[in-house]
Amino acid sequence: MKLKKRFTLSLKNNLRFIPDEAYMRMYFKAKLHYEPDFENPKTFNEKLQWYKLNYHNPVLTQLADKYGVRSFVEELVGAEYLVPLYGVYGSVEEIDLEKLPEKFVLKCTHDSQSTFVCTDKTKFDFEEAKRRLRVALGRNWYWQGREWAYLDIVPRVVAEAYLDEPGRETPTDYKFYCFDGKAALVQTDADRFTNHDMQYFTPEWEQRGDIDREISSHNPTEKPENYELMLELSEVLSAGFPHVRVDWYNIGGKPYFGEMTFYTGGVDPFYALEAQPDALDRELGQLFVLPCGESSDEPLGKGGLGDGDA
Structure with missing residues (x-):
């Protein structure tokens, strides 16, 4: 994580005295x-803030947890779409480097910045990774954006x-913006840690734009093999939720669930790409479609979830 991002995270964490809505x-x-x-x-961004403040479906704590x-996913679409798991750790001291293969990924289950x-x-x-993971495990991601689902996630590391x-x-990354089980937009992220290229597409794979410029300076991302399967799986997982983004990787035509x-x-x-720069937001x-009433805490979504792993 770059120094600027680490400073921003620390600053947000120190602003927890500000009430959620004011923040x-x-x-x-x-x-x-x-x-x-x-x-x-009315806009997507405005409704996301309402979502944070009012949509407190208890299932979200499990689903926002990268391990939980x-x-x-296994119950709804099958374990074959899960990235192979080497270990789950409550502290960095539990990670045994010797037991891990030559190539692997370490990441926290409760945030979106701690991936090695x-x-x-x-x-x-490894020592630097452990140092930064130790710091991340002591941070509650809720305070970064007042995102309710992260408040009670138990911090862990997965390999x-x-x-x-x-x-x-x-x-x-292939990221499907879904609304009550229907995908509306696909975001692609290539070379995230080097020459980051983010683009938007319709579910029919027509280019819409990107997050930084009205027209991307990169060539359009190629439609991946088995794209229709990723789309179908995303809609199954998102059914019953007003909004959720379902992320995938696609390796040799095989989809792997991200988060x-x-x-x-x-x-x-x-x-x-349209004349109005905020066209997609609107x-x-x-x-x-937000749930009726000022708050929503009834479990939604399929799968017959119990207490879960979070």
Whole structure:
């Protein structure tokens, strides 16, 4: 994680004395440069803030947990789509490097910034990884964006298989923005830690734009093999939730589940190819149907979830 990001995380953690709604309004205005309407939200970003404040479905704690969600995926679509797991650890001291293969990935289950990729044990700085993972395990991710689902996740570290996509240091992410079981937008992220290329597509794989520019400076991401299967699986996993983003990798035509994210982006601009730069933000907002009432805590979604692993 870059120094600027680490400073930002520390700053947000120290602002926990600010009430949730006030914090969200302040952060929203700083990022998007307009006052949000939380009482009558219309854009996708406005509705995400309402979601954080009011949609407290207890199942979200399990599904936002990168380890806890595995049982949900296995029950609904099958274990064959899960990235092979080498270990789950409550502390960095439990990680035995000797027992891990030559290539692997370490990441925290309760945040979105603590991922360490090892492609060569002889060059991997394990002590630095442990130091930073130890810091991450002591951080409650809820305070970064007041994202309710992360509040009660038990911090852990998982060791997973390294997914090798030819020509790339890290595999391309395929992220499906779903609304009550229907995908509306696909985001691709290639070379995230080097020359990051983020693009948007329709479910029919027509290019829409990207997050930084109205027209990407990169060539359009190629439609992956078995794309329709990833789309189908995403819609199965997202059924019953007003909004969730379902992430996948695709290695040699085989989909591998990444994660489920209920507060995608937190607060992000959406630049489309259309004349209006906020067209996607408004379009997704129309598809994002919020639960009735001021709060929602009834379990939704399929799968007959019990207490789960979170």
